[in-house]
Amino acid sequence: MNSVSPNAVQYTGGVMHSELVDGRRPQAPAKEAGGEPEEMDKLKAKLMSAWNNVKYGLLKIYQVERFRLAFVSRLWLTYRREFPQLEGSSWTTDCGWGCMLRSGQMLLAQGLLVHLMPRDWTWPDAQQLTDVDFEALRIRSPVRVGGVPIPSFGSPRGSGTPEKTPPSDLTPNRSEKKRFECPQNRQAEPVHQKLLTWFGDQPPTPFGVHQLVAIGKSSGKKAGDWYGPSIVAHILRKAVAHTSVLPNLAVYVAQDCTVYKEDVARLCDPPLSQTPPESDSHAWKSVIILVPVRLGGEALNPSYIECVKNILKLECCIGIIGGKPKHSLYFVGFQDEQLLYLDPHYCQPVVDVTQVNFPLESFHCSSPKKMPFTRMDPSCTIGFYARNKKDFESLCSAVTLALSSSTEKYPIFTFVEGQSHDYGLEAHSSNHTSPAPHILPPGNPTRVNHRQNSDEFVFL
Secondary structure (H helix, E strand, O other): OOOOOOOOOOEEOOEEHHHHHHOOOOOOOOOOOOOOOHHHHHHHHHHHHHHHHHHHHHHHHHHHHHHHHHHHHOOOOOOEEOOOOOOOOOOOEOOOOOHHHHHHHHHHHHHHHHHHOOOOOOOHHHHHOOOOOOOOOOOOOOOEEOOEOHHHOOOOOOOOOOOOOOOOOOOOOHHHHHHHOOHHHHHOHHHHHHHHHOOOOOOOOOOOHHHHHHHHHHHOOOOOOOOOHHHHHHHHHHHHHHOOOOOOEEEEEOEOOEEEHHHHHHHHOOOHHHOOOOOHHHHOOEEEEEEEEEOOOOOOOHHHHHHHHHHHHOOOEEEEEEEEOOEEEEEEEEEOOEEEEEOOOOOEEOOOOOOOOOOOHHHOOOOOEEEEHHHOOOEEEEEEEEOOHHHHHHHHHHHHHHHOOOOOOOOOOEEEOOOHHHHOOHHHOOOOOOOOOOOOOOOOHHHHHHHHHHOOOOEO
């Protein structure tokens, strides 16, 4: 998706920003015979330069404010303590072991924000988090988060329309927050709160840690164990499949670094008896596609860095769960050679989401963090979202183009026509609820033992 960045060429006050960024002074208009003295021309040039510097500075302030509101609006799910005891254990906290589950929750939560909230939604109360730390984000180059640089990052998924230059009277005063608010944000707050209740740390919640740990038992995991990004992808798939709160959403997990388009179609296209009398695109369920990959051996293969950047630029990308070795993080974007992330390694008291108007502040982070690409663990799961069939087709094209940027012989993953069993992968299929008799079911002990050792990653 194309967006305007601080370094993009655009006219402001008759002078291109590229001239300002490159350090080239704007040329003064040629003097006519009998024109003004040279001193007047110099004064005009200085005034023009000062004016453009002011407007460029205001643009950066506006961009940072847009980014700040959008970043704070993301759901931040961290370690919690003093929650009800996990079944079959003595654990009342996930501190020290549940970071990948929390990262997975954030990835799923981002998909649900895109699925349920208005397109340009931002949390109306984001302004109350005043201790925002943006020291790390000195604007030297565009920051890409959720698929777009700062100017268009006004929602959890970005916007398809380039942001216009802000009014010349824009100031950083927080009393001007109404500039960034709209009525639909406040109207969507009940959905925002409802969504958070699904991730509460109580046993009945569909995507809370209690439910995810219970589902993980079928993969040989228990409370206190380390969860890899591939295992978590399958846990999220099962959690969405088991709940009734999202009847029009499905989760597909890629197999062996391959997305089989017909498998996605079978998952998203409901039976004829359930198909409403609308067009084909409306008949499809929305889908979150999770792709577990391993981008190298013991360390990240540098050849894939540009490819990861291109993926994070896409509007359909909802982020990447991975991190540093044994230290899970949720990557939401990048700036230059640094990844931007949300960190689940912060232990907070449990919040009772069954209470009316429970506090939301602890579910939103005010401090974006950065990490060099070179420290990224090669094991990760990439997430995408498609609202309908048309979006899925666009997703396939856009992601395939992004994957082609790698200098490696083999892409990170691929999209292929047909079904997984067409390629002899019956034993690995886990996205179908009714496998053929000869296909090993997801809970088969043979598969569990294999996945405990390798987490089903494919080395590229």
